[in-house]
Amino acid sequence: MPQPTESQIRDILRPILPDNVHLSGIIVKEAQGGAHISFALEIDPHKSVAMEPVLRTAEKAIQKMDKVLSVSGLLTAHKTTPQMQAGKHREKMVIPNVKHIVAIASGKGGVGKSTTAVNLAIALAQNGLKVGLLDADIYGPSIPRMLKLSGRPDSTDDKKMIPPEKFGIKAMSMGFLVPEETAMVWRGPMVHSAITQLFRDVRWGELDIIVVDVPPGTGDAHLTLAQQVPLSGAVIVSTPQDIALIDARKGLDMFSKVEVPVLGIIENMSYFLCPHCHERSDIFSHGGARHEAEKLGLPFLGEVPLEISIRETSDGGDPIVQSQPDSEIAKIYRAMAQTLWKALS
Secondary structure, eight states: OOOOOHHHHHHHHTTTSOTTOEEEEEEEEEETTEEEEEEEEEEOGGGHHHHHHHHHHHHHHHHTSTTEEEEEEEEEESSOOHHHHSGGGSOOOOOTTEEEEEEEEOSSSSSOHHHHHHHHHHHHHHTTOOEEEEEOOSSSOOHHHHHTOOSOOOBOTTSOBOOOEETTEEEEEGGGTSOTTOOOOOOHHHHHHHHHHHHHTBOOOSEEEEEEEOOSSSSHHHHHHHHHSOOOEEEEEEOSSHHHHHHHHHHHHHHHHTTOOEEEEEEOSOOEEOTTTOOEEOBTBSSHHHHHHHHHTOOEEEEOOBOHHHHHHHHTTOOHHHHOTTSHHHHHHHHHHHHHHHHHO
């Protein structure tokens, strides 16, 4: 029997959805033995709570179709409210029993932001804290691979997802809900809803801190975090060269505009130490992020070298802070984690 088509899914949902709910997008991702289905419903933002049962009913209806392996539905807001436009005055969601939420951000991709977020989260846990890690990089979630986690999370009776635990931290990612190779072609409202639900629909439990791996750039995801989530602050990750620092400044400026304090700057790929001759090379220059932090009066959290073991352990799902806890690199991450926690405390 063939896999379900977008047209068939629309036919299934048409009698279920109220007149004021619009089916805004469907993704059918073929896989061995069937298909993974993702969809979004556009609703009045004032009626999000009332529409939750509609979303669950739609998910159940699609799940009953032949050849459906998994279903993931999202609610999106189809119009902008005055509160959305004035983010700093918007009432933010409450994450029960979580003391701090910190965004790990960068002005551009390719600077090692996700690797930094994962190792910082594990380092915070090794320093004795209760830690959560949220992968808010909707377009390119990489946390599941870095932690070697897969599969849809278990859920409670009230439909809250239970974040899987690994290396002493609780983790949540859109990568748990859709196949790794799926391209997330989503508009702004869908990103807004996805990030909101990753916070709101997860049973985090009691935590000292949630580390949030934010997408690169300064787009919809960042605005949603600033408007909806009670961020304690942000950390900017940059490489030393001038081009990267230009983009890092954009990230700094964005957080300033939405009144989220920047807790510090990290210089990643700061220098290269040859594993054979032990000669140091400043491939991407050196010290640019430290100089930028000093110029802006911001804390400089530390510098991480360009080290092949960081890449190998991250790709292998066993980050270096966990797999090589006595290494100099792990000590650098733990020191940065300690400085970050002091800034929060």
